[in-house]
Amino acid sequence: MSRRIILTVHLDRELADFVATRVSDRRADAYIRDLIRRxxxxxxxxxxxxxxxxxxxxxxxxxxxxxxxxSPAIGGGNR
Structure with missing residues (x-):
């Protein structure tokens, strides 16, 4: 079982607005996980x-x- 960690990310208004336009019906955490995976x-x-x-x-x-x-050349004449 994989261990989960919780990250808290603070975004300025510009980045927060950008994320909001990208997630539409998804949650922001799913979007972030997808970015990290990619x-x-x-x-x-x-x-x-x-x-x-x-x-x-x-x-x-x-x-x-x-x-x-x-073969004789390799063997050096050994018999």
């Missing part, structure tokens, strides 16, 4: 995008050289 998803997406760039750079920078060989 921000978390945005941050997670940005971190994932950075990881993809790092992986792409790593693969691009890696120089792979393949050699063709035979």
């Amino acid at each position: 921000d978390g998803e945005r941050v997670e997406g940005e971190a994932f995008d950075r990881s993809k760039v790092e992986v792409a750079r790593a693969f691009a920078a890696t120089s792979v050289r393949l050699l063709t060989t035979t």
Whole structure:
């Protein structure tokens, strides 16, 4: 079960009016929760995008050289 915390947020009149226009029939707390959830998803997406760039750079920078060989060459003549 997740633990809940209670936050009290003080808004100036301009922000309060803005929130009032955005919530219409919803409660303001639902609007705030939605904003926080979206921000978390945005941050997670940005971190994932950075990881993809790092992986792409790593693969691009890696120089792979393949050699063709035979079993005797690898074994060094061991019998």
